[in-house]
Amino acid sequence: MTQQQVPGVDPAVQQACDQFRHDYHAVQQEISKAIVGHEDIIDGVLTCLFTGGHALLEGVPGLGKTALIRSLSQALNLQFNRIQFTPDLMPADVIGTNVIMENDQGHRAFQFMAGPIFSQMLLADEINRATPKTQSALLEAMQEKQVTAGGQIRKLVEPFFVMATQNPLEQEGTYPLPEAQLDRFFYKLIVQYSGRDELHEILNRTTTGYTPQINPVLDSAKIIQHQGLVRRVVIAPHVQDYAIRCTLATHPSGVYSIPMTNQFLRVGVSPRAAQAITLASKVRALLDGRFHVSFKDIKEVAIPAMRHRVILNFEGEAEGITTDMVLEKILAETPQSIENEFATAKA
Amino acid sequence: MSRLDQHVMAVRNRLMLARFLYALAWTTLGLASCVLVAIVVDRLFQARLPWQRVFLYAGGLLAVVFAFAYAVMSRPDPFTAAVAIDERLNLKEKYSTALQLRGSKDLFAQAAVKDAEATAGRTMVETRRYFPLTFPRPAYGTVVVAGLAVAVSFVSPMDLFGHEAQQQQRLVESRKIEEAKKTLASAYVKVDAAAKAHPDDVAIQNAKKELEAMLQDAPKDPLEAQRSAMKALQDTKDAVTQKIQDSQAFANARNEERLFKSMTPPEKEEGPVAEAHQALSEGNFSKAMEDLNKATENFDKMEKKDQEKAARQMQAMAQQLQKMAQNPQAQQQMQQQLQRMGANQQQAQQMSKLVQQSAAGNQQAQQQLQQMAKQMQQQMNNGQGPTPQQQQQIQKMMQQMQAQAATQQQAQGMSKAAQQMAQAMQQAAQQQPGQQQQQQSGQQQQQMTAAQQQMQQQMAAMDAIQKDAQAQQAEAQAIADAAGDAAGQMNGGQEGGKDGGKGKGAGKWGGGKKGNGGGMGGPGNGGGMGGEKEMAPYTIKVEKAPTQDIENGKILAAMLVKAGSLKGESKEQVKEVARAAQQDATDEVDQELIGRASQQAVKGYFNSIEQDASK
Numbered sequence: 001m002t003q004q005q006v007p008g009v010d011p012a013v014q015q016a017c018d019q020f021r022h023d024y025h026a027v028q029q030e031i032s033k034a035i036v037g038h039e040d041i042i043d044g045v046l047t048c049l050f051t052g053g054h055a056l057l058e059g060v061p062g063l064g065k066t067a068l069i070r071s072l073s074q075a076l077n078l079q080f081n082r083i084q085f086t087p088d089l090m091p092a093d094v095i096g097t098n099v100i101m102e103n104d105q106g107h108r109a110f111q112f113m114a115g116p117i118f119s120q121m122l123l124a125d126e127i128n129r130a131t132p133k134t135q136s137a138l139l140e141a142m143q144e145k146q147v148t149a150g151g152q153i154r155k156l157v158e159p160f161f162v163m164a165t166q167n168p169l170e171q172e173g174t175y176p177l178p179e180a181q182l183d184r185f186f187y188k189l190i191v192q193y194s195g196r197d198e199l200h201e202i203l204n205r206t207t208t209g210y211t212p213q214i215n216p217v218l219d220s221a222k223i224i225q226h227q228g229l230v231r232r233v234v235i236a237p238h239v240q241d242y243a244i245r246c247t248l249a250t251h252p253s254g255v256y257s258i259p260m261t262n263q264f265l266r267v268g269v270s271p272r273a274a275q276a277i278t279l280a281s282k283v284r285a286l287l288d289g290r291f292h293v294s295f296k297d298i299k300e301v302a303i304p305a306m307r308h309r310v311i312l313n314f315e316g317e318a319e320g321i322t323t324d325m326v327l328e329k330i331l332a333e334t335p336q337s338i339e340n341e342f343a344t345a346k347a
Numbered sequence: 348m349s350r351l352d353q354h355v356m357a358v359r360n361r362l363m364l365a366r367f368l369y370a371l372a373w374t375t376l377g378l379a380s381c382v383l384v385a386i387v388v389d390r391l392f393q394a395r396l397p398w399q400r401v402f403l404y405a406g407g408l409l410a411v412v413f414a415f416a417y418a419v420m421s422r423p424d425p426f427t428a429a430v431a432i433d434e435r436l437n438l439k440e441k442y443s444t445a446l447q448l449r450g451s452k453d454l455f456a457q458a459a460v461k462d463a464e465a466t467a468g469r470t471m472v473e474t475r476r477y478f479p480l481t482f483p484r485p486a487y488g489t490v491v492v493a494g495l496a497v498a499v500s501f502v503s504p505m506d507l508f509g510h511e512a513q514q515q516q517r518l519v520e521s522r523k524i525e526e527a528k529k530t531l532a533s534a535y536v537k538v539d540a541a542a543k544a545h546p547d548d549v550a551i552q553n554a555k556k557e558l559e560a561m562l563q564d565a566p567k568d569p570l571e572a573q574r575s576a577m578k579a580l581q582d583t584k585d586a587v588t589q590k591i592q593d594s595q596a597f598a599n600a601r602n603e604e605r606l607f608k609s610m611t612p613p614e615k616e617e618g619p620v621a622e623a624h625q626a627l628s629e630g631n632f633s634k635a636m637e638d639l640n641k642a643t644e645n646f647d648k649m650e651k652k653d654q655e656k657a658a659r660q661m662q663a664m665a666q667q668l669q670k671m672a673q674n675p676q677a678q679q680q681m682q683q684q685l686q687r688m689g690a691n692q693q694q695a696q697q698m699s700k701l702v703q704q705s706a707a708g709n710q711q712a713q714q715q716l717q718q719m720a721k722q723m724q725q726q727m728n729n730g731q732g733p734t735p736q737q738q739q740q741i742q743k744m745m746q747q748m749q750a751q752a753a754t755q756q757q758a759q760g761m762s763k764a765a766q767q768m769a770q771a772m773q774q775a776a777q778q779q780p781g782q783q784q785q786q787q788s789g790q791q792q793q794q795m796t797a798a799q800q801q802m803q804q805q806m807a808a809m810d811a812i813q814k815d816a817q818a819q820q821a822e823a824q825a826i827a828d829a830a831g832d833a834a835g836q837m838n839g840g841q842e843g844g845k846d847g848g849k850g851k852g853a854g855k856w857g858g859g860k861k862g863n864g865g866g867m868g869g870p871g872n873g874g875g876m877g878g879e880k881e882m883a884p885y886t887i888k889v890e891k892a893p894t895q896d897i898e899n900g901k902i903l904a905a906m907l908v909k910a911g912s913l914k915g916e917s918k919e920q921v922k923e924v925a926r927a928a929q930q931d932a933t934d935e936v937d938q939e940l941i942g943r944a945s946q947q948a949v950k951g952y953f954n955s956i957e958q959d960a961s962k
Contacts, residue, residue, distance in 0.1 A: 008461035010454045234456045236444035238430070292448070292459040294439035337430050337443075 013291070020226050020286050024050070026217040030075035033212040035068050036205065037198035044189040044304055045072060045163065051279040052227050053186020054142050054162040056127075056177075056308060063191045064202075065165040069123045072163075076223070077216035079157065081119035085130035087173065091137035098150045112150060117141050120157050120220065124164035128174040135181050138162065142184040159223050179267070179311070186276050188308035190324075233282035235293040238337050240278065243298045247274045249330040250310050260329045264316030269309040276305040295336045303327045351442060351467035358428040361474040365481075367418035372483035374410035379492040381406065386499045393504055393511035435477040441466050523569035527576070531562050534576040537825065541583045550586040554579035588820075604630045604813070607758075610667050613660060618653065619645070620660035627664070632810035636803050643768075643799040647792065651776060658772035665765035672759035678703075681748050688741055689727050694719065699748075706752030720745060754809075761805045768798035922957065929953035 005014065024046060031042050041057065045068065048055040057065045066082075073080035083094060096115030102108045116122065117138070127135060140146060145160045146153050164185070167174055182188070194202060205212070235243075248256040251268035261268070280301035281293040288297070307323045316326070348356070382403065389395050396402055423431070429442035445463030448456040506512060535558045542548075542555040558579050561572055610628040613621045623638035642657055649657065678699050685695035698719050704712030724741060727733045733741060771794040933950065 006458065006462045006465050008465070009458040013454045013458050232453075232455045234444070234448055234451075234453060234459050236440060236447040238426075238443060238447065239440055288439070290439065290441075290459070291455045291462055292440065292444040294444075296439060336434075 009291075016225075016229050017286055017289070017291070020050075020229055021289070023218050023222060023226060024287060027072070027075045030214050030217055031068065031071045033214055034071040034074075035064055036201040037194050038064065038068065038191065041068060041189050041191055044187050045069070047280050047283045047301070048163075048186045049076075049159075049161055049223065050226050050230055050283055051186060051276075052159065052161075053276060053279070054164070054184060056182070056185040056188045057163065057165045057191055058168065058188060059165070059191030060193075061167060063193065065191050066123065066125055069121075069163045069165070071212075071214055073121050073123070074214040075217055076121065077219040078120035078159070078161070078223075080121045080123070081116040082123040082125060083116045084125045085127045085134065087129060087131060087175075089130045089134045091134050094134060094137040095141070095147050095149050110150070112152070112154075114154075115147075117147060118154070118156060120159055120161065122160075122162045124162060126167060127164040128166040128177055130175065132175055132178055132181075135175070135177055138164075139181060139184060157220075159220060159227065182308045183270055183272055185308060187280070187304040189304055190307075230279060230282050230286065233285050233293060234291060235278060235281065239293050239295060239298065242295055242334070242336050243277045243281070243302075244274055246298065246302055246330060246334050247271075247277065247306065249334050250306060250327070252313075256334065258330055258333045260326050264312055264319065264321045264326055265310055266313035266316075267311040269306045273306045273309045277302055280305055299331055302331055349464055349467065351445060351464050352425075354432060354467055354470075354472040355425045355428045355442065355446070357472060357474050358432050358478060359423050359425065361478045361480075362428060362431065363418050363422040365478065366421055366423075367414050368480060369483045369485070370417040371410065371414035372485035372489055374414045375407075376485050376489040376492060378406045378410045379489050379496060383492050383496040383499065386496050389504070390499060390502050391505050391507050393506045393508075393514070431478070432472060436470065436472065438463075438466060438470070520569065524565070524572075527569035527572035528562075528565070530573050530576045531558060534558055534580050535562060538579055538583045541587055545586065545590060548586050548590065551583050554582045554586075607671075610671060613663060616660060618642070618657055618660060620657045620664065624660060624664045624667075627806075630813070632806040632813065636806050636810070639768075639799050639802060643795055646772065646775065646795065654772065654776035658769055658776050661765055661769035661772055665762050665769050668758050668762035668765055672755045672762050674755070677751055677755065681751065684744055684748070685723075688723065688737075688744065690723050694723065698723075702748045702752045703755075706749060706756045716745075757805050757809060761802055764798045764801040764805065768795055768802065771795035771798060925953070925957040925959075929957050 027046060027049075028042055032039075035042065045055050045057075047053075049072075057068070059065055070080075070082075083089070092115065094115050095117050096113050098110040099113050100108050101111040124138065127138075140148060141156060141160065142162050145156045145158065147156065148154075162185075166177070204210070245256045247269050248254050249258055250261060250265060250273075251257055252262050252265050254261070254268065257268075277298060278293070281297035284297040284300055285291070285293045288294075303324055306327055310323050310326065312321060312323060312326075385396060385399075426443060426446050429446045430440075432438065432442045433440045441459070441463040445460045449460055451457065451460075504511060535555070538551065538555045538558055542551045545551050557575060561575055607627055607630050610624070612625045612628040616624075619638045619642035623635045623642065626632070626634035626638060642661075646654060646657065681699050681702065682692070682695040685698055686692065690698065698716060701712045701716040701719065705716050720741065724733045724738065727737060771791045775791045775795065933953070
C-alpha cells in the first residue's frame with residue numbers, strides 16, 4: 001500500500017514506511033471483521049502493539065473489550081493467553097509456580113510450571129477484580145519483560161503485549177490499580193457504548209449465525225521490525241518541546257501548569273507519559289505518511305497516554321471533574337511553540 | 348536558495364511588515380495621545396507649544412522611524428517564519444521540522460527534509476492570502492484619540508489659569524508702554540522746544556530733565572509715564588503761559604483788544620469806513636486796514652451822498668478813537684491800582700503822568716517812573732520792601748499801565764489820522780466838479796491817502812503786537828494740546844480720548860479767536876462749549892473745590908475758626924500729631940495736590956516739625 005513517493009527519499013525508508021502502513025491497515029481490517037465500530041479503540045490497541053506498550057481498556061461489561069483483544073490475537077500470529085482476574089486469583093496463578101515432579105526413574109524434583117503470563121499476548125480480563133497483590137504480579141513482566149520466580153529470572157518472548165480490561169472503579173468488588181501498575185500501561189482506552197448503527201451491525205452479525213473468519217496477517221518478526229521503524233521517525237525539537245510542556249502542564253504548581261491543573265490535580269504524569277506520547281505520535285506520523293511528528297499527532301495521542309497517569313485531588317473528585325477534562329484544557333491552553341506565540345498573535 | 352527558503356524569506360518579510368504596521372499603530376497612538384494632551388492643555392490652560400507644526404512633523408517622522416527600527420530589530424527568524432507557514436498552510440510542521448533537521452544524516456531526517464522541500468515545490472505560499480495585513484488593534488485607539496484631538500480642537504478655549512488673559516494683559520501693557528514712550532517722546536519734543544525758547548525757566552528745565560530721565564529708563568508703568576508727561580507738559584504750558592502773560596507784548600495786545608473792544612461800532616451803517624470801524628471794534632486790524640484802503644481808493648468813484656456818509660463815519664470813528672485815547676476812567680483805574688499798591692494820591696497822579704509821557708517816548712519820564720516805582724517798593728511793608736509776590740505784582744501792573752498808556756498813545760495817533768482823513772473826505776465831498784477843483788481834489792486825495800497811510804502804520808504796529816501775542820499763545824496752546832492728549836491716553840482708550848477732546852474746548856478762558864481753550868483734559872475738567880466764551884481781560888485758574896460727603900450731605904464749603912489752644916488738655920503727643928500731619932502732607936504730595944516746586948518745601952517743613960517734636 002504505497003501512499004505516495006517522495007522524490008529524493010531513501011527507497012528503503014520509503015518501503016518500510018509503506019509496509020508499516022500496509023500491515024497496520026491489514027490488522028485493522030481483520031479486527032473489523034469481528035468488531036463493529038470502536039475504531040479509536042482499535043487504533044489505540046494497535047498503537048500500543050507497534051510501540052511495544054501495554055493497553056488498558058476500561059468500560060462497563062459487555063462492550064466488546066474482550067472480543068476486541070481476542071480478535072487481535074487471532075489477527076496476529078502470536079502466542080495468546082487469557083487470565084480472568086478474580087478476587088481469589090493468586091500471583092502464582094499468573095506467573096506460575098515450582099511444583100515437585102517425579103521423573104521416570106522415580107526421582108522427584110522441583111520444576112517450574114509457567115503461568116499464563118508466559119505468552120506474547122496476554123489478556124488480563126477484568127484486572128481490577130483481583131487483589132492488588134495479584135495485580136502487582138504483572139509489574140515486572142510489563143516493564144522488564146521478564147518474570148522472576150523461585151529465584152530465577154525468566155525472559156518473556158518478544159513481543160510481549162499485555163492488554164487488560166477493567167470495569168469502572170466505582171463498581172462493587174473492584175480494587176483500584178495501584179499508581180505504579182497504571183503507569184506501566186502505555187494507553188488507557190475508554191470503551192464507550194456503541195451507537196445505533198453499530199448496534200444494528202452487531203446484532204446482524206451475532207444473531208444470524210455469522211462467524212467471522214479472522215486470518216493472522218502479522219507475525220512476531222514483523223511486529224518487532226515495525227516497532228523499530230516507529231522509533232526511527234524523527235521529531236523536531238520544538239514539537240518534542242510541546243509534548244514535554246504538555247506533560248509538565250499536568251504537574252500541580254509547575255512552571256507550565258494551568259489553573260485547572262493546580263485546582264484539580266493531585267499528581268501529575270511521569271516521564272513515561274512523555275515517552276508514550278512521543279512514540280504514539282510517531283505511529284500517527286507514519287500512518288499519515290510523514291517521516292516526522294507534528295503538533296497534531298501529539299494532540300491526538302496525549303489524552304489516552306496521560307489520562308491514567310494523573311490523579312485528581314479531593315476537589316476534583318468532588319466537583320465531578322474527570323482527568324480527560326483537565327487534559328483537554330491543558331492541550332487547549334498550552335501553546336504549540338513558545339517562539340511562535342508572538343508571530344502567530346501579531347500576524 | 349530552495350523554494351522552501353524562498354517561502355520562508357517571503358513570509359519573514361511579510362511578518363516584518365506586519366510588525367512594522369503594528370508598531371506604527373502604537374507609535375502613532377502615542378503621538379496622537381501627545382497631540383491630544385497638547386490640545387487639551389492649550390484649550391484648558393492656554394499654554395501653547397512653540398513651533399507646533401515642527402513638533403508634529405518631527406513626531407510623525409519619529410513614529411515612523413521607531414516603528415521601522417522595531418520591525419527590523421524584531422524581524423522573525425527563519426524558524427519562526429517556518430512555524431507560521433506550517434500553521435497557516437496546515438503543513439503539519441513540515442517546514443519547521445525541515446529547517447531544524449537539515450544538517451542531520453539520519454535517513455528519516457533527510458526524508459523529512461525532502462518531503463518538506465517536495466511540499467514547498469508544489470505549494471504556493473500566497474502571503475497576501477495566508478498572511479493578510481490586518482488593521483492593527485492599536486490603530487483603532489489611534490483613530491479614536493485622533494478623533495478626540497480634532498473634536499477638542501473645536502472646543503473654545505477655557506483659559507482656566509488665565510494664561511491667555513495674562514498674555515493679553517501683557518500685550519495691552521506693552522502697547523501702553525509703547526504709547527507712553529511715544530507720548531513721552533512727543534512731550535519731550537515740545538518741552539525741549541519750550542526749554543530752548545526759555546532757557547532760564549526752572550520749571551521748564553525741570554520738566555525737560557524729568558522727561559529725559561523717563562525716556563532713558565524704559566517706563567515700567569505706562570500710566571505713571573503718561574502722568575509724568577502730562578504733568579511736564581502742563582508745567583511747561585503754565586510756565587510758557589506765565590511768560591507770555593508776563594511779557595510786555597502780551598500786555599500790549601491785551602490792552603489793545605480791551606481798548607478797541609470798548610469802541611461802539613456804528614449801528615446799521617454800511618460802507619467801507621463803517622466796516623473798518625466795525626473791524627477795529629472787534630480788534631481785527633488787518634480787516635480795518637483793508638477796508639480803509641478800499642475806502643480811500645474808491646472814494647472818487649463814490650456818489651456824493653456816499654462820500655458825505657463816509658466822511659461822517661470817519662469823523663465818528665475819529666471821535667471815538669479820541670475819546671478812547673483820552674479815557675479818564677483808564678487813568679483813574681491806573682491811579683487806583685497804584686494806590687492799592689501803597690502809593691499815595693499824589694504819587695499815583697505823578698506816576699500816571701509819567702506813564703503817559705513814557706508811553707509817548709519820553710526817556711526821562713521812563714527813568715523817573717522807574718525811580719518812583721523803586722521808592723514805592725522800598726516804602727512797602729513798613730520800609731521792609733516788597734515780598735517777591737508783591738514785586739511781581741508791581742512789575743506786572745507797571746507793564747499793564749505802560750501797555751495801557753502805549754495803547755492810548757496809539758489810539759491818539761490813530762484819532763488824529765482819522766480826523767485828518769475825515770476832513771479830507773468832507774472837503775472832497777463838498778467840492779463841485781471843475782478843472783481848478785480837480786486840482787484841489789487831487790490834493791485832498793493825497794491828504795486822505797497820507798492820513799490813511801498814517802492810520803495803517805498805527806494799525807500795522809498794533810496788528811504785529813497782536814500777532815506776536817497770538818503766536819506765543821499758539822505755542823502755549825500746542826503744549827496744552829499735547830498735555831490734553833497725554834491726559835486722554837492716561838484715562839485709557841476711547842473714553843479717555845473723548846474726555847481729552849472735551850478738554851480742548853473747555854477749561855480756561857478761550858485763547859484767541861479760534862475759541863480753543865487751553866485747559867487740562869480728563870474727566871471733570873471743563874464743560875464742552877467754553878471755546879465760545881468771550882476772552883477775559885485777565886487770566887484765571889479754574890479749580891474744582893474738593894468736597895466731602897457726610898451723613899447730612901455734601902460739604903461744599905467749611906469755615907475754620909481759629910481759637911486759642913487749651914493748655915494741658917491735649918490727649919495726643921505732639922510727636923504723633925506731627926507725624927499725622929506729615930503723613931497727610933505726604934499723601935497730598937503723593938496725590939500731586941501740591942505743586943511740584945512746593946513739594947520739597949512741604950516735606951522739609953513737616954520733617955522739621957516731627958524732628959522738633961521728637962526732641
